[in-house]
Amino acid sequence: MKLLNVDSVSGAKDKLSHYFADLSLDHEEIDTCASLGRVAAADIISPVPLPEFQRATVDGYALHAKDTFGVSDSLPVFLELIGKVEMGEVTQLTVSSEQAVYVPTGGMIPKGADAMVMLEYVEQMDTGTIAVHRPSAPGENVIMRGEDLKEGTCIIKKGRRIKPSDIGALAGAGIARIKVFEKIRVAVISTGDEIVDPFGSVPLGKIRDINTYALANMVTEAGGIVTFKGVLADDFQGLKDQLLSLLPDNHILIISGGSSVGQKDVTAQVIDSLGPPGVFVHGVAVKPGKPTIIGRAGDTALFGLPGHPVSAIIIFKIFIETLMNQMTCHKGRENISLMAIADANIHAAPGKETYQPVLIEKEDGHNLAKPIHGKSGAISLMTRADGYVRIEQNKEGIKKGEIVQVTLL
């Protein structure tokens, strides 16, 4: 076994990005309608301008804006009403100066007109004449061809996770199918002779498997697909055989547990036995989560996570979600975190980057971050937490009243 030093979190992230830089995902073309939450594998360009023709954004009259300059209630302008645009129909009308045409919201603006005046500022004098009581500026109440999206503009950037409004925009541009990254395939394993299936009978001394269930659902939430989920004994050969059979079909294998000294060695030794480069992070200066292992075999990333649920969940957020985002070129919502005011002093672990679970409460329109304490084996800590606060490795801690950034869980 190689001797490895404990890495800082940023050091481990650098190695992650270096060792997995060439891991790539296949692309697949899917229906736009089925793309919610998927990640775009290429920039998506609009083949058409949006809208495709100049449209009214209000009910009213299309006219020459300059005809209305200076008009008012007491000094209206009279225009010749030459016709009406039917909703959804092409109009052949042309509006000359001192003329107007009725256009409903969404209707096509006839040639010549450069503004719409709203219905409520117009009085119809007779079938062929209107009085306009309000001036309008060129472009007012009109959406120009391509004003929303120009033809050839990028609608969705590569790496974006598709939101509902994105699907609306793709529909608006008539794009029926899009290229997305295949879902990242992940196997989630708990090890430990004491860990048993949670829904069967549990002899005293055994512990129900928590991590497989929490981690598998984190994979799903992060957009991955769980191909295998199970508890394995802490046996070198058994674990090795299982991992070997999972390698070809998975991008990521997560092995949690093995938090006792003997078990920790088995996970690292098995990863090292699968082929180069093996384990390249063995221990991270982070609290909680120090006994974290990261390695690679073939084109598969392997993570050995601590057995304590809180540690496993936080390490997943720090490293595995980061890798999943890296593989899909997705920026994540890392650049969006919640600002809150620390409601109590938060202590940092000396020499370690510290992740403190917090609850968010609102007070006088501000977010308060309340640290939640408990042993890292306590899953109830995570069900109560809204997120966590990160304290850098060399910071002493956070004082009550300081503004902190909360990453939501």
Place this chain on the structure above:
Amino acid sequence: MKLLNVDSVSGAKDKLSHYFADLSLDHEEIDTCASLGRVAAADIISPVPLPEFQRATVDGYALHAKDTFGVSDSLPVFLELIGKVEMGEVTQLTVSSEQAVYVPTGGMIPKGADAMVMLEYVEQMDTGTIAVHRPSAPGENVIMRGEDLKEGTCIIKKGRRIKPSDIGALAGAGIARIKVFEKIRVAVISTGDEIVDPFGSVPLGKIRDINTYALANMVTEAGGIVTFKGVLADDFQGLKDQLLSLLPDNHILIISGGSSVGQKDVTAQVIDSLGPPGVFVHGVAVKPGKPTIIGRAGDTALFGLPGHPVSAIIIFKIFIETLMNQMTCHKGRENISLMAIADANIHAAPGKETYQPVLIEKEDGHNLAKPIHGKSGAISLMTRADGYVRIEQNKEGIKKGEIVQVTLL
């Protein structure tokens, strides 16, 4: 048709909560493993304490804490090593004063012992004796029976949307199935003679349907199920027949479009024709989204949304998501919003509650909220927005540099 005044947003929300107070959802029992994102229909109580026995949180020796008081590297205490606990096994050992037992992480603490001292602070002198170099306090490195969750404690409160760590906690307590609310059934309709299926051929003058696609995916994201999606013409009888056929099987019908004067009337008239109480909100003092209609027929909620995509999306967030949360007793993440600094002045519409789409950028560790402007027909505004800022009805606007709350989209 009844004459109705324009409501304020809070007035309309009060009506929403009043008129729909009795709408209820059925419960269904599902596998815990399949419950991610579902909403708990009842408090979920742990039938067991977690952990079920006193466990070690480190590798080391179980002992009487008081035996170690005052010890140090230069003044260790010698204890009789009486045995070892096997991982996952029940131990029959009892630790008396001046005795110790080896216990691996997660292993059962033998009777009598009240603390663990970590392996690294202990020297094994011979097979029957250890020297302890570090004092430990009672309870140190031990997780007590029920310390994580007491038997009979509520793990998940009614109305909670199930997160990955919740599934972990439920697994930890051995709860295989849980009661959740049935998914809210929603039909999404676009109306307008100009609106056509976005993926077919589009004659000039027609507009591709955006709203159905954006809104249907918002329903999915909010945990509902879309039972019907389609474009209907603006014809009173046709729309009425379609809505009548959708009423029995849906909790919510969303009709968007019909933003021109004539079309708006059709939607309201059709809702009124379906039976009492009919339309009870007809126009809201909000920007964007003024021509919003809310009504009820039988046990179904009906929403008439503006045709402009930005308006439709924001009105969905304000009213429909609120109703969906109300029906599932879910608090939503309304109490968690993002604090940011306004990067520019934001103008409010006089006499209206204003919702301004914003982009979030990070600068010097702070979130900047950059207002994005554009016409409310422009879907690209929403694809660029990370969220929106709400300005109350009687506030003049927001000044650059003010701290604002951003609701994420």
